[in-house]
Amino acid sequence: MPIAIKMPALSPTMEEGTLSKWLVKVGDKVSSGDIMAEIETDKATMEFEAVDEGTIVSIDVSEGSEGVKVGTVIATIAGEDEDAGAAAPAAKAAPAAKAEPAAVTKAEAAPAPVAKAEPAPAAKPVAVEAAGDRVIASPLAKRIAADRGIDLAAVKGTGPGGRIVKVDVEGAEPGAAPVAVTAPAAAATPAPTAPKAAVPVAAPAEIPDFGIPYEASKLNNVRKTIARRLTEAKQTVPHIYLTVDIQLDALLKLRGQLNKALEPQGVKLSVNDLVIKALAKALVQVPKCNVSFAGTELRTYSRADISVAVAAPSGLITPIIVDAGNKSVSAIATEMKALAGKAREGKLQPHEYQGGTASLSNLGMFGIKQFDAVINPPQGMILAVGAGEQRPYVIDGALAVATVMSVTGSFDHRAIDGADGAELMQALKVLIENPLGLVA
Numbered sequence: 001m002p003i004a005i006k007m008p009a010l011s012p013t014m015e016e017g018t019l020s021k022w023l024v025k026v027g028d029k030v031s032s033g034d035i036m037a038e039i040e041t042d043k044a045t046m047e048f049e050a051v052d053e054g055t056i057v058s059i060d061v062s063e064g065s066e067g068v069k070v071g072t073v074i075a076t077i078a079g080e081d082e083d084a085g086a087a088a089p090a091a092k093a094a095p096a097a098k099a100e101p102a103a104v105t106k107a108e109a110a111p112a113p114v115a116k117a118e119p120a121p122a123a124k125p126v127a128v129e130a131a132g133d134r135v136i137a138s139p140l141a142k143r144i145a146a147d148r149g150i151d152l153a154a155v156k157g158t159g160p161g162g163r164i165v166k167v168d169v170e171g172a173e174p175g176a177a178p179v180a181v182t183a184p185a186a187a188a189t190p191a192p193t194a195p196k197a198a199v200p201v202a203a204p205a206e207i208p209d210f211g212i213p214y215e216a217s218k219l220n221n222v223r224k225t226i227a228r229r230l231t232e233a234k235q236t237v238p239h240i241y242l243t244v245d246i247q248l249d250a251l252l253k254l255r256g257q258l259n260k261a262l263e264p265q266g267v268k269l270s271v272n273d274l275v276i277k278a279l280a281k282a283l284v285q286v287p288k289c290n291v292s293f294a295g296t297e298l299r300t301y302s303r304a305d306i307s308v309a310v311a312a313p314s315g316l317i318t319p320i321i322v323d324a325g326n327k328s329v330s331a332i333a334t335e336m337k338a339l340a341g342k343a344r345e346g347k348l349q350p351h352e353y354q355g356g357t358a359s360l361s362n363l364g365m366f367g368i369k370q371f372d373a374v375i376n377p378p379q380g381m382i383l384a385v386g387a388g389e390q391r392p393y394v395i396d397g398a399l400a401v402a403t404v405m406s407v408t409g410s411f412d413h414r415a416i417d418g419a420d421g422a423e424l425m426q427a428l429k430v431l432i433e434n435p436l437g438l439v440a
Helices: 084-109 120-130 139-148 166-170 178-182 190-196 221-236 249-265 271-285 329-345 418-433
Strands: 003-006 016-022 035-040 045-049 054-059 065-069 073-078 239-247 291-293 298-300 306-308 310-312 315-317 358-362 381-395 398-412
Touching: 139 166, 221 315, 239 418, 249 271, 249 329, 249 398, 249 418, 271 306, 271 329, 271 358, 271 381, 271 418, 306 329, 310 329, 381 418, 398 418
Parallel strands: 306 358, 358 381
Antiparallel strands: 003 073, 016 035, 016 065, 035 045, 054 073, 239 398, 291 298, 310 315, 381 398
């Protein structure tokens, strides 16, 4: 029997993707583990491996196709003991057989046919599946509900067949209990309508054509995700910004000594590697800042996983140094170099960029003195690192010249108070200005 190859969900938030490139063609034999295609998700371009063995008998989605929904059949293979020629017609006949249930679903979803008696027997199985005890919701709606502490059983879906979609969850109150379902329809209606006014704000206004020459290029999935998530972050997360100046001379001296010692191993530390270590240790020292706001609860993490912003051709992505506080600076440098290379090539795996308890963004190499970064939800903070530069600085009561770096912490004020954020910034300053603690 032909085996249908479906569009995979290569990340928890992926609902659709772009089939960038096919690496196989009709007639090719594939084995488990063979790379079949490159798929652009909402995070990166990833390789899709074959799970089954057999011969490619049809490719149903051409390369370059955008917006391919997860679960869509993209190719068909014939098993090892199956005749590829016979499997091809069967594979093409499969979509026609699925057309009737799709039509039934549409008919059941429309209000008018529900009242008719004759089609009722055919529609019942679909209705049971869509409106049973199981809550039907999109992956994005589930993620937003989990972040905000919303009970999906209390949310009325407005999508096809009663499916709960993003706008339904955005209109629900955090911590809503299933009891709300029993409330009269008139009382339940205002809940989703109140926030709906904020939804159009996220949609960019149409730009008039002023006659200025320009070149338009389509947004890739990564850029779309960046636009959506950063807009949500600025609209829903109350940011508070705290800036501190840090003297770098002792850190630079130690870095030079360490690089000389590590040269035989081929390891070269950057200032960024040492700042990653310092931020992780500071978060462990001040756990009140190593948190996530989750609607009805505050999650305090027992280790510091640092997401580090990397500029890739497809857009910004944040590979993670897991448990950075307990890793040596040489291990952080080696791991960061490998992750940054994979990020620029679009080869990061989901576990390498999903998660993290705090983020770090460094624009010092561009000469940027100071900036404010946008928090990456559900994380509670991000550190923006500026350039180290020679400045007048008071040392032991006397004016001198020192290498100084300005860093700014952006904090989620729902989860982190100003005093707690200030304590973290103070701990970070002490660690960087007394850097032996980073290698102890």
